Each structure stands twice: as structure tokens, then as C-alpha cells.
Amino acid sequence: MIYLNIHEAKTNLSRYLERVESGETIMLCRRNTPIAQITPLSPKRSTPRPIGLSKGEVAVTPAFFEPLPESLIAAFYGD
DSSP, X not given: OEEEEXXXXXHTHHHHHHHHHTTOOEEEEETTEEXXXXXXXXXXXXXXXXXXXXXXXXXXXXXXXXXXXXXXXXXHTXX
């Protein structure tokens, strides 16, 4: 991890972004106090994410569609 003060980051941003692209992380500091972290993004997926990965793992019972109790609804409004 690279610790970098704001002035140094502004002066040499292109050079440090190349290092981030290669996988390094930068801790951005103000007067040697960390305030932000710059990390590389994960690579973009080459194939679309499949739909239905959790199919069959979750069951929605008929009770899910029943009205909520009045006491619970009142709790949402702070009563």
C-alpha cells in the first residue's frame, strides 16, 4: 500500500494511477492522516451474470402475502 499526501498525488497523479491499474492501493492522506483509499476496480465481466442462481433455495409461503398486523404497521409510523 502506498501512503500519499494530497500535494504529491496531485503532482504525479498519472504515475500513481498506473500503479493502481497494476493492482496497488493508495492511501490518500492530509497532513499524514489517512482520509481516503484508492483501489483498483475489479475487471469487467466478459459474460453476463446468469439469472436464477438461487432458484429453489428460497420459498415464499402464502403467509407472505397476508396483511401485516396493525401493531407492526403502527410501529412504522412511530405509534
